[in-house]
Amino acid sequence: MRSPRHVGTSQYVGTPVSAVPARPSRVPAHPPHLPEPSSQGLSVALACAEREWPHDDWPAPDDRYVSSALHIPPPYRALRETEADVVVLRCEDPSVSFAELLKAMGSMSAPVIVVSPRQDAEVVVEVFRGGAGYLVEGDYCTCMLSSAVMAATVGHTYFSPVACAAVRDAARQLPDYGEAMERLRSLLSPRERQIMELLSTGLGAQEIGLRLRLSEKTVRNNLSNVYAKLDVRGSTEAVLRWLGATPGVRV
DSSP: OOOOOOOOTTTTTTTOGGGGGOOOOOOOSOOOTOOOOTTOOOOEESSSSSGOOSTOSSSTTTSSEEEEEEEOTOOGGGGGGGGGGGEEOOOHHHHHHHHHHHHTTTTTOOOOOEEOOOOOOHHHHHHHTTTTTEEEESOHHHHHHHHHHHHHTTTOBBBBBHHHHOOOOOTTTSHHHHHHHHHHHHHHHHHHHHHHHTTTTTHHHHHHHHHOOOHHHHHHHHHHHHHHHHHSSSSHHHHHHHOOOOOOHHH
């Protein structure tokens, strides 16, 4: 399964850290918002030195999503010789390593997930804008990692809870945050605000429609209106604006 880099949002956006499940020994039942896994499973390229990968037991033999993982050390040139469905970059400083990874990938179209101890908003937003998911080390379990890998192949990009909180907290420090966010939300109808809240929890148009009992076409029409009202070009900018990570719109 191959997919171009595509930014959606995270099913864990806004989730308190205490609500993240403890590390399980098995991947749980198939989440309803993800497609059924391929019978062959996904192939993952782990872009890091082998000793730097924190999960020796991942993927587990009974992982429903991921069947194999191949370590690719820096400078990641061997990536182009792989058939990886997803690339997981584990690094200390994404500001340096993420750019290096994208350069090494060239025209390779596999989506990327970044795993890093860095949790400052500037770094998280930079990675998100680059089209990759972001999991803060210690803020996820292997179950979440497998789900993030699967979701990346269908266009969803995950934030782990701490990554999302870093973006929100940084935005709240801005002197006009409250006024700007109130003004932003006032531009949207109650239905559009509902849809944006669900979009920022990692649901796509089809899943949002199921939640709100709307057709997928109606949800997409609403999102088009939202993008126009917020003066953004798509879901990435819309979610960042909704989290307060970009300047508020002018009214």
